[in-house]
Amino acid sequence: MRYRSTRGDLTADAPNFSDILLAGLAGDGGLYMPETWPKISPQTFRDWRSLSYADLTAEVISLFSEGAIDRDTLRDMARDAYAGFDHAAVAPLCEVEQDLFSLELFHGPTLAFKDMAMQMLGRLFDHVLTQRNQKVTIVGATSGDTGSAAIEACRGRERLSVVILHPKGRTSEVQRRQMTTVPDDNILNIAVEGDFDTCQNIVKALFADQPFRDEVSLSAVNSINWARIAAQIPYYVRAALALGAPDREVSFSVPTGNFGNVLAAWAARQMGLPIRRLCIGSNRNDILTRFLLENDMSVRTVEPSLSPSMDIQVSSNFERLLFELLDRNPTRCAAIMREFRETGRMAVPHDAWTRMKDVFDGMTLNDEQTSEAMRHFYDESLYLADPHTAIGLAVGKRFQEPGIPMIAAATAHPAKFPDAVFSATGIRAALPPHLADLFERPERYDTMSSQITGIQDAVRTHLKSH
Numbered sequence: 001m002r003y004r005s006t007r008g009d010l011t012a013d014a015p016n017f018s019d020i021l022l023a024g025l026a027g028d029g030g031l032y033m034p035e036t037w038p039k040i041s042p043q044t045f046r047d048w049r050s051l052s053y054a055d056l057t058a059e060v061i062s063l064f065s066e067g068a069i070d071r072d073t074l075r076d077m078a079r080d081a082y083a084g085f086d087h088a089a090v091a092p093l094c095e096v097e098q099d100l101f102s103l104e105l106f107h108g109p110t111l112a113f114k115d116m117a118m119q120m121l122g123r124l125f126d127h128v129l130t131q132r133n134q135k136v137t138i139v140g141a142t143s144g145d146t147g148s149a150a151i152e153a154c155r156g157r158e159r160l161s162v163v164i165l166h167p168k169g170r171t172s173e174v175q176r177r178q179m180t181t182v183p184d185d186n187i188l189n190i191a192v193e194g195d196f197d198t199c200q201n202i203v204k205a206l207f208a209d210q211p212f213r214d215e216v217s218l219s220a221v222n223s224i225n226w227a228r229i230a231a232q233i234p235y236y237v238r239a240a241l242a243l244g245a246p247d248r249e250v251s252f253s254v255p256t257g258n259f260g261n262v263l264a265a266w267a268a269r270q271m272g273l274p275i276r277r278l279c280i281g282s283n284r285n286d287i288l289t290r291f292l293l294e295n296d297m298s299v300r301t302v303e304p305s306l307s308p309s310m311d312i313q314v315s316s317n318f319e320r321l322l323f324e325l326l327d328r329n330p331t332r333c334a335a336i337m338r339e340f341r342e343t344g345r346m347a348v349p350h351d352a353w354t355r356m357k358d359v360f361d362g363m364t365l366n367d368e369q370t371s372e373a374m375r376h377f378y379d380e381s382l383y384l385a386d387p388h389t390a391i392g393l394a395v396g397k398r399f400q401e402p403g404i405p406m407i408a409a410a411t412a413h414p415a416k417f418p419d420a421v422f423s424a425t426g427i428r429a430a431l432p433p434h435l436a437d438l439f440e441r442p443e444r445y446d447t448m449s450s451q452i453t454g455i456q457d458a459v460r461t462h463l464k465s466h
């Protein structure tokens with residue numbers, strides 16, 4: 001399998017899976033995409049029903065890593081990666097209301113769906129870097145969950161230096177402490193004066209600075225890295241198979257911010273999984289639902305909400321879908337993205353917008369509606385949902401169709417957002433034993449402005465320090 005950028009033609013030296021894992025972002029600023037979509041036959045899907053979650057993950061990723069990492073290696077990694085999850089099914093399904101399912105993706109070490117991919121990514125990095133005898137520096141942006149999942153997956157790994165940028169004061173306290181209390185020397189946390197988009201812009205600016213990129217061997221763990229998306233596809237496959245696919249259609253509802261999670265579901269659909277609808281849930285930072293309803297992709301100021309991990313305006317992975325909707329025309333994709341960067345408004349051609357609406361639905365919940373959703377699912381079904389998950393469930397319920405299972409991605413454990421959950425339901429979710437003393441652990445982080453040169457110096461100093 002070879003990869004290409006959303007902004008450039010397929011080149012003769014097209015990179016493979018290991019290359020794009022380390023590169024993160026394409027040199028032209030575009031995002032890597034597989035050259036073609038692997039297709040999975042209905043019979044293969046049926047055969048996969050009996051596999052464990054880890055073995056299914058190896059099957060799915062091997063379709064993208066062909067020619068770079070073999071299936072047996074992936075199987076060993078996946079078995080190791082998911083052995084530490086606190087549920088035997090890894091990503092269990094829970095029927096909250098009739099035909100409305102919660103796909104629980106928060107049973108990993110940091111209690112959010114990011115662990116599902118990140119636990120694989122840490123091992124993939126180690127494997128490829130050891131093979132190539134290299135080291136890389138990962139700079140990641142987080143609105144709260146990617147950061148701790150990346151830190152947990154990469155801590156103590158000799159070949160990885162990790163710098164995580166989070167928006168100062170805009171994560172929950174549990175989220176911040178999950179990042180800043182990790183003592184390993186290869187980890188640096190920076191609280192940036194700004195919002196998540198500011199942090200994400202810094203990461204993209206660092207990638208655009210080729211000399212700096214080369215100097216520190218820059219890599220990425222955000223969902224701009226295709227390997228993240230690849231490792232998020234298996235849970236959609238697994239959930240759909242459990243509810244009757246490929247012999248029955250299912251729909252998914254996904255609380256959405258950077259558009260990586262729902263893009264993984266869409267990729268599964270491209271590969272042959274019978275997904276009927278993909279429903280996007282937004283909080284008040286609703287650029288994606290505004291786009292779906294009115295073809296209005298215009299950036300507004302990021303507003304804090306009860307679901308801080310989705311406080312995002314620029315959804316990086318939308319570029320991957322746009323590229324497909326433009327029939328993989330990189331010139332048009334690059335031009336639209338350039339205009340978006342310059343004007344804050346994306347002019348998506350009408351036919352591309354219509355094609356997106358053939359598959360996607362979208363709905364926004366403000367904070368009051370999010371609290372109401374948490375209360376509803378607790379009162380009616382005794383299901384304690386965090387604010388992000390509650391948005392997914394509420395949106396799934398809104399778009400349910402008779403006879404079609406609706407599966408909502410439960411993206412975080414309620415204990416990550418204890419105050420929001422308590423004020424909606426009166427229940428205070430407890431942290432699991434391995435995090436029980438989180439509030440007593442010492443924190444360590446720097447606070448910085450968004451000035452690029454300052455961040456670059458901090459990265460250099462961090463590299464020298466370990």
Ligand SMILES: Cc1ncc(COP(=O)(O)O)c(C=O)c1O
Nearest residue numbers: 145256257258259260261309411
């Ligand atoms: C708990 C939670 N829910 C939903 C999202 C949104 O997911 P995505 O950015 O992949 O759209 C995030 C952040 O990514 C998150 O951390």
Ligand SMILES: N[C@@H](CCOP(=O)(O)O)C(=O)O
Nearest residue numbers: 142143144145146222223258
């Ligand atoms: N919600 C995310 C934002 C980054 O998303 P990613 O999937 O691109 O890493 C977070 O919690 O950090």
